[in-house]
Amino acid sequence: MKGPYSSPKYKQMKPYTQNFRKVSPYTPGEQPGKKNIIKLNTNENPYPPSPMVKEALSGFNIENLRLYPSFVCSPLKKALISNFDESLSVKEENIFLGNGSDEVIALIFQSLFCGEKEILFPDITYSFYEVWAKFYNVKYKTIPLKKDFTIDPEAYRVENSGIILANPNAPTGIYAPLSQIEDILKANPSSVVVVDEAYIDFGGESALKLLPKYENLVVVRTYSKSMQLAGIRVGYAIASKETVATLEAVKNCFNSYTLSSLSQVVGEAAAKDKEYFRKTTEKIIKTREYTVKKLSELGFKSLESKANFIFTTHESKKASFIFEELKKKDIYVRYFNKPLIYNYLRITIGTDEEMEKLIQALDSIVKS
Numbered sequence: 427m428k429g430p431y432s433s434p435k436y437k438q439m440k441p442y443t444q445n446f447r448k449v450s451p452y453t454p455g456e457q458p459g460k461k462n463i464i465k466l467n468t469n470e471n472p473y474p475p476s477p478m479v480k481e482a483l484s485g486f487n488i489e490n491l492r493l494y495p496s497f498v499c500s501p502l503k504k505a506l507i508s509n510f511d512e513s514l515s516v517k518e519e520n521i522f523l524g525n526g527s528d529e530v531i532a533l534i535f536q537s538l539f540c541g542e543k544e545i546l547f548p549d550i551t552y553s554f555y556e557v558w559a560k561f562y563n564v565k566y567k568t569i570p571l572k573k574d575f576t577i578d579p580e581a582y583r584v585e586n587s588g589i590i591l592a593n594p595n596a597p598t599g600i601y602a603p604l605s606q607i608e609d610i611l612k613a614n615p616s617s618v619v620v621v622d623e624a625y626i627d628f629g630g631e632s633a634l635k636l637l638p639k640y641e642n643l644v645v646v647r648t649y650s651k652s653m654q655l656a657g658i659r660v661g662y663a664i665a666s667k668e669t670v671a672t673l674e675a676v677k678n679c680f681n682s683y684t685l686s687s688l689s690q691v692v693g694e695a696a697a698k699d700k701e702y703f704r705k706t707t708e709k710i711i712k713t714r715e716y717t718v719k720k721l722s723e724l725g726f727k728s729l730e731s732k733a734n735f736i737f738t739t740h741e742s743k744k745a746s747f748i749f750e751e752l753k754k755k756d757i758y759v760r761y762f763n764k765p766l767i768y769n770y771l772r773i774t775i776g777t778d779e780e781m782e783k784l785i786q787a788l789d790s791i792v793k794s
């Protein structure tokens with residue numbers, strides 16, 4: 427017999443594993459168990475969650491954990507809606523909640539990208555998109571970014587079954603102006619256009635503004651970055667009533683209760699503390715601009731970032747070398763050994779103190 431079953435690897439497998447699914451999973455940033463490290467590799471927020479989260483958790487009735495959580499999540503949706511401009515007329519029926527935006531996007535791949543044609547996304551972007559496309563057998567085509575790592579809206583004028591863009595993009599941090607997102611929406615009225623806004627709060631303008639005009643728009647947001655709550659796993663999509671109904675139906679084919687009671691209470695409390703959110707995001711933006719300036723004095727060239735990370739390359743030292751040297755000093759950043767970006771490092775913006783330590787470490791590495 428020819429084909430995969432005759433391969434030596436297959437023959438070495440334990441017999442009962444031979445019918446198991448073989449996959450190429452997403453590789454998240456390292457989560458070193460060590461204490462006292464500077465962790466700048468997964469774009470987490472360096473500040474603790476809002477004090478209102480602590481208050482909500484101390485008031486949480488543990489007895490409630492006996493019960494399944496609400497799958498309607500009304501208080502959480504109401505708290506989110508109170509942060510949107512009233513002119514957008516976002517209602518509860520326009521919000522789809524999930525266990526982190528990763529789950530929301532995975533469900534988008536399963537629910538909204540079911541056409542015959544390919545879906546489109548940039549060649550350099552959040553690498554999970556490719557993993558989901560392969561995992562759910564969604565045909566896809568990657569659209570090259572321009573030489574300066576910006577998107578080319580014209581290139582999205584080809585037949586497709588859907589489009590997904592991260593804005594700001596990951597791992598570049600580059601923000602595409604809303605006029606470009608609108609061009610893509612206009613050119614694709616028969617496709618869903620998903621804008622993954624994981625990093626939008628760090629300087630970009632949200633595509634939410636375009637929702638009343640474009641029913642085919644889906645905006646995805648997360649609590650993991652600007653809301654300091656990567657650990658609670660809450661993400662959501664804002665879209666038309668029909669889009670949300672489809673996402674709900676597909677979700678209910680595998681798990682009705684994706685959001686725990688604790689996540690709902692924490693999410694609601696955090697959404698209400700607008701002042702804390704404003705202060706912490708402003709601080710991160712300020713630290714980002716300072717870091718970019720300091721790194722340029724050390725010979726680094728950083729792409730213009732509107733995210734809570736920077737994507738940077740050095741004039742003479744290889745990114746892979748700097749990455750390993752930083753690790754020796756217990757500073758973790760992200761390195762992608764991939765075409766076009768193999769000489770860049772993605773560095774999450776930490777506290778001022780963490781960034782000072784990073785700058786000192788880089789100073790000694792690049793001068794070595």
Ligand SMILES: Cc1ncc(COP(=O)(O)O)c(C=O)c1O
Pocket residue numbers: 468469525526527528529552592595596622624647648649650656660661
């Ligand atoms: C562009 C982008 N989208 C989505 C996510 C997923 O975030 P989460 O599942 O924590 O909401 C990430 C995480 O790093 C990301 O970079």
